[in-house]
Amino acid sequence: MIAPVGPNATVAAGSVGSTETRHVDLPRPVPLDCGRELHPVRIAYETYGVLSPERDNVILVCHALSGDAHAAGLASTPPEAGTRDGFAAEARDGAAGKALGWWDGMIGPGKAFDTDRFFVVSSNVLGGCRGTTGPSSTDPATGAPYGTDFPVITVADMVRAQRALLDELGITRLAAVAGGSLGGMQALQWAVRYPDQVDAIVVIASTPALHPQGVAWNAIARDAIMRDPAWQGGHYHGTGRQPDAGMGVARMVGHITYLSAPALEDRFGRRLQFADDIRHTITEPEFEVESYLRHQADTFVKRFDANTYLYTSRALTYFDLAREHGGGSLDRALGGVLARTLLIAFSSDWLYPPAASEQIAASLRALGKPVEYHLIEAPHGHDSFLLEEARQTPVIRHFLTGAGADSSTPRKRHE
Amino acid sequence: MIAPVGPNATVAAGSVGSTETRHVDLPRPVPLDCGRELHPVRIAYETYGVLSPERDNVILVCHALSGDAHAAGLASTPPEAGTRDGFAAEARDGAAGKALGWWDGMIGPGKAFDTDRFFVVSSNVLGGCRGTTGPSSTDPATGAPYGTDFPVITVADMVRAQRALLDELGITRLAAVAGGSLGGMQALQWAVRYPDQVDAIVVIASTPALHPQGVAWNAIARDAIMRDPAWQGGHYHGTGRQPDAGMGVARMVGHITYLSAPALEDRFGRRLQFADDIRHTITEPEFEVESYLRHQADTFVKRFDANTYLYTSRALTYFDLAREHGGGSLDRALGGVLARTLLIAFSSDWLYPPAASEQIAASLRALGKPVEYHLIEAPHGHDSFLLEEARQTPVIRHFLTGAGADSSTPRKRHE
Numbered sequence: 001m002i003a004p005v006g007p008n009a010t011v012a013a014g015s016v017g018s019t020e021t022r023h024v025d026l027p028r029p030v031p032l033d034c035g036r037e038l039h040p041v042r043i044a045y046e047t048y049g050v051l052s053p054e055r056d057n058v059i060l061v062c063h064a065l066s067g068d069a070h071a072a073g074l075a076s077t078p079p080e081a082g083t084r085d086g087f088a089a090e091a092r093d094g095a096a097g098k099a100l101g102w103w104d105g106m107i108g109p110g111k112a113f114d115t116d117r118f119f120v121v122s123s124n125v126l127g128g129c130r131g132t133t134g135p136s137s138t139d140p141a142t143g144a145p146y147g148t149d150f151p152v153i154t155v156a157d158m159v160r161a162q163r164a165l166l167d168e169l170g171i172t173r174l175a176a177v178a179g180g181s182l183g184g185m186q187a188l189q190w191a192v193r194y195p196d197q198v199d200a201i202v203v204i205a206s207t208p209a210l211h212p213q214g215v216a217w218n219a220i221a222r223d224a225i226m227r228d229p230a231w232q233g234g235h236y237h238g239t240g241r242q243p244d245a246g247m248g249v250a251r252m253v254g255h256i257t258y259l260s261a262p263a264l265e266d267r268f269g270r271r272l273q274f275a276d277d278i279r280h281t282i283t284e285p286e287f288e289v290e291s292y293l294r295h296q297a298d299t300f301v302k303r304f305d306a307n308t309y310l311y312t313s314r315a316l317t318y319f320d321l322a323r324e325h326g327g328g329s330l331d332r333a334l335g336g337v338l339a340r341t342l343l344i345a346f347s348s349d350w351l352y353p354p355a356a357s358e359q360i361a362a363s364l365r366a367l368g369k370p371v372e373y374h375l376i377e378a379p380h381g382h383d384s385f386l387l388e389e390a391r392q393t394p395v396i397r398h399f400l401t402g403a404g405a406d407s408s409t410p411r412k413r414h415e
Numbered sequence: 416m417i418a419p420v421g422p423n424a425t426v427a428a429g430s431v432g433s434t435e436t437r438h439v440d441l442p443r444p445v446p447l448d449c450g451r452e453l454h455p456v457r458i459a460y461e462t463y464g465v466l467s468p469e470r471d472n473v474i475l476v477c478h479a480l481s482g483d484a485h486a487a488g489l490a491s492t493p494p495e496a497g498t499r500d501g502f503a504a505e506a507r508d509g510a511a512g513k514a515l516g517w518w519d520g521m522i523g524p525g526k527a528f529d530t531d532r533f534f535v536v537s538s539n540v541l542g543g544c545r546g547t548t549g550p551s552s553t554d555p556a557t558g559a560p561y562g563t564d565f566p567v568i569t570v571a572d573m574v575r576a577q578r579a580l581l582d583e584l585g586i587t588r589l590a591a592v593a594g595g596s597l598g599g600m601q602a603l604q605w606a607v608r609y610p611d612q613v614d615a616i617v618v619i620a621s622t623p624a625l626h627p628q629g630v631a632w633n634a635i636a637r638d639a640i641m642r643d644p645a646w647q648g649g650h651y652h653g654t655g656r657q658p659d660a661g662m663g664v665a666r667m668v669g670h671i672t673y674l675s676a677p678a679l680e681d682r683f684g685r686r687l688q689f690a691d692d693i694r695h696t697i698t699e700p701e702f703e704v705e706s707y708l709r710h711q712a713d714t715f716v717k718r719f720d721a722n723t724y725l726y727t728s729r730a731l732t733y734f735d736l737a738r739e740h741g742g743g744s745l746d747r748a749l750g751g752v753l754a755r756t757l758l759i760a761f762s763s764d765w766l767y768p769p770a771a772s773e774q775i776a777a778s779l780r781a782l783g784k785p786v787e788y789h790l791i792e793a794p795h796g797h798d799s800f801l802l803e804e805a806r807q808t809p810v811i812r813h814f815l816t817g818a819g820a821d822s823s824t825p826r827k828r829h830e
Contacts, residue, residue: 034695148698151695152697154695211676211679211680212676212679212680212683212704213676215704216667216671216704216705219700219702219704219708220664220667223663223667223709223712224664226698227660227663229660234697245642245644249635249639253635253668256635259628264626264631265628268627278733280450280566280567282563282637286733287627287634287732289627289634290631293631294638314697317702320685
């Protein structure tokens with residue numbers, strides 16, 4: 001594929017190639033918003049591109065609710081299961097059983113986050129289940145998995161853990177922090193919490209605080225898990241049972257909120273599974289969209305931990321820049337931001353609607369801070385941030401021109 | 416309250432008073448779309464107003480997913496639990512433990528469906544759990560509740576059962592059939608199936624076929640119930656367990672789809688349950704909207720049967736006028752309609768969006784049939800059909816002028 005990236009861009013949009021998830025054990029406990037500290041903490045991460053000698057070309061990429069550290073390239077070891085979501089996942093199955101990263105279309109030589117220039121770091125969030133310490137990790141106090149004894153995590157905690165990871169990697173400053181959805185919240189949190197360490201943030205399909213309907217959807221998804229008797233109060237590890245039924249429902253709810261009604265209309269309509277008529281069944285799927293949802297549910301439970309879902313969902317509903325950093329005022333919360341800000345929203349995204357990005361843009365503008373806002377007309381709903389790569393790419397590349405490393409001297413990758 | 420009903424209207428909007436749900440046992444089996452017949456069939460119904468000697472002033476009112484026959488007035492016996500939904504229910508708790516009907520604001524002397532003129536009949540749908548034969552009724556073949564041995568019901572089957580009920584009441588023609596949501600589907604089905612027996616239909620917040628996102632929400636709600644181990648394949652009656660956990664999730668999903676995002680914003684915002692800060696909890700509600708949802712779930716499971724939810728939800732997703740009656744063409748499906756049609760939609764209704772009503776209106780207009788379409792700007796989402804009584808009233812009263820009984824001679828109620 002040729003990325004439409006403007007006159008100065010490199011040409012072929014390549015791949016970062018084979019990648020490997022590495023791990024760092026943090027030397028110190030991570031202090032948490034809830035008042036507890038977490039130790040030990042292991043962080044799973046991947047990197048793409050080459051760190052400049054000045055260490056000034058680092059972009060931290062942050063993942064969304066069900067993501068992981070494997071953002072780009074082909075996993076060098078066959079993964080337990082795919083790590084990407086919905087439509088995007090289907091469009092991108094890797095070759096030979098190797099999974100493509102969840103943002104592979106955006107990270108690589110010549111891509112939006114150009115690994116010829118930037119050193120991209122991607123880590124699994126604190127509380128995760130894909131290599132970073134989370135509820136399924138061993139609680140040193142008991143020798144058993146934490147389960148719901150794991151401390152409640154916030155987006156600020158996730159960012160603290162990322163800061164500690166970067167310390168271990170010898171990285172002080174970030175040329176940019178970028179992410180969509182929950183990933184965008186992390187980018188915002190970076191700019192607010194570590195203003196002198198972040199040159200720019202790229203906040204895609206995100207919000208300064210999830211709207212009440214989004215809070216509700218997340219609450220329903222979590223309740224579906226917790227009402228499953230197999231959840232067992234969160235201590236299902238080692239019992240031979242896990243809340244797959246509830247997780248499936250949570251996933252189906254999430255999935256529909258990630259898509260738009262017109263996208264479902266285009267893709268499924270009211271097409272029936274069998275021939276041209278209904279079979280009069282309560283238990284079996286009749287419509288293609290029903291069958292699709294069940295498939296999504298079945299696939300998801302194989303690759304994702306239910307408690308991590310609960311903790312991550314809770315973190316993203318808690319996130320509230322104005323409440324946490326501005327005494328209720330978004331202007332005050334953003335008052336200390338030094339990073340240049342790029343905001344991208346999608347017209348059909350009703351979970352993280354354009355209005356949320358516009359609120360951030362308005363606030364930063366009122367504060368006289370550098371901000372760019374792009375509304376992309378796209379039909380896919382919230383999932384657009386994973387799908388509309390071609391249209392995000394020129395916007396992000398242009399925004400990152402001059403960021404961090406000198407853009408006139410692309411760094412080639414050394415294998 | 417004074418209903419804003421124009422110059423010729425009666426004045427005070429009164430109540431139909433105390434009401435009682437009665438029952439009819441149908442003398443003949445009801446043939447069903449699935450090929451089976453159902454027998455015996457009992458129908459629960461209420462009536463309001465006085466049947467004219469000419470029997471020409473009958474309005475059949477049809478309820479939505481979780482409704483029942485008690486549409487107006489105060490139930491003469493304390494109900495097991497409230498029968499109305501969400502915001503509407505809260506606004507309308509009856510006095511002294513007696514439940515107000517689910518459409519009490521619309522049915523009564525001087526109201527939209529004016530019982531000074533019309534004889535209003537309201538029945539619980541086939542497959543229901545509030546007095547009409549449904550999955551919790553006794554299967555004569557086994558002596559035990561049907562459970563999922565109950566035949567799969569369609570909207571057409573519901574209407575067949577209503578036709579049979581009216582036969583028993585000695586009613587041949589209907590001045591109007593009216594309903595919102597699933598109730599509107601029944602009204603449409605009446606006009607298509609019995610064109611020479613219906614003078615007018617009032618179709619509110621409804622659709623000729625639920626859009627795929629609505630199909631998906633219903634599938635998720637049903638799956639939440641069926642994935643609950645307490646559902647036991649539908650044979651939970653008599654086991655001491657029932658799928659309250661899954662039903663709660665189904666209800667929460669439904670509830671959010673009945674409201675609009677702005678309505679949630681207005682009513683709950685991101686207000687926390689306790690003081691001004693979060694408590695860092697996974698299991699407890701933190702936001703008011705979370706607590707509200709759990710309350711809705713807990714209330715609903717006490718009054719509604721899970722299998723009836725499954726069957727009714729399935730019926731409304733199946734409903735597809737074009738597929739069932741027009742070989743895929745809505746125009747063809749509506750080609751035989753003789754009834755005058757009133758369509759009302761609400762701007763913020765995203766489950767039964769205005770576009771669906773507009774599709775019906777366009778089709779009827781193209782066929783040269785009498786149709787009125789009113790789009791009401793209202794913020795409450797799909798629930799508007801239960802809440803926006805004052806604005807629907809003049810539209811409906813005007814539409815019904817001259818319908819059935821002569822409007823110049825209001826009939827007084829005889830107690």
